[in-house]
Amino acid sequence: MNKARIYENEGAQQAAMTLTAPFIYGMIIPIALLHLCTKIYQSICFPIYGIELVDSSKYVKDKRFGLPYLNWFQKINCLYCSYGNGVLAFAIEVSKQTEQVWCPIKNKDSVEEFDLPHRENFAEYDDVDSFIQHQKDNHTLL
Numbered sequence: 001m002n003k004a005r006i007y008e009n010e011g012a013q014q015a016a017m018t019l020t021a022p023f024i025y026g027m028i029i030p031i032a033l034l035h036l037c038t039k040i041y042q043s044i045c046f047p048i049y050g051i052e053l054v055d056s057s058k059y060v061k062d063k064r065f066g067l068p069y070l071n072w073f074q075k076i077n078c079l080y081c082s083y084g085n086g087v088l089a090f091a092i093e094v095s096k097q098t099e100q101v102w103c104p105i106k107n108k109d110s111v112e113e114f115d116l117p118h119r120e121n122f123a124e125y126d127d128v129d130s131f132i133q134h135q136k137d138n139h140t141l142l
Helices: 010-026 028-049 072-102 117-121 128-138
Strands: none
Touching (some): 010 028, 028 072
């Protein structure tokens, strides 16, 4: 499991966050574009081939934003990550539906499902103690 770098002082941590923030948050543009293009693609193509539309709201959602123990910055980060992962999961599902029509042939080698396994070790939802312990155990920056 990846662990965030531990900084000896708050200044170094702040500098690292300031340096990387444009790259991290700059990804919102291609992610939003992927979301838009995927919705347009399926709304035009799926009805022609009789494929049921994929409901993006099943994938693009965040239930952590309202957690009272998160500060505003943590809430924005959770919202951002939920949106990015949700859009990618939505696009993968649309791609899977397309593949069933255009190329329903198994791969030679097994391919694992895209079920976001990286969340297995996340803190439990709505459990502040689990959240705090997870931060301590994983040296998270926030």
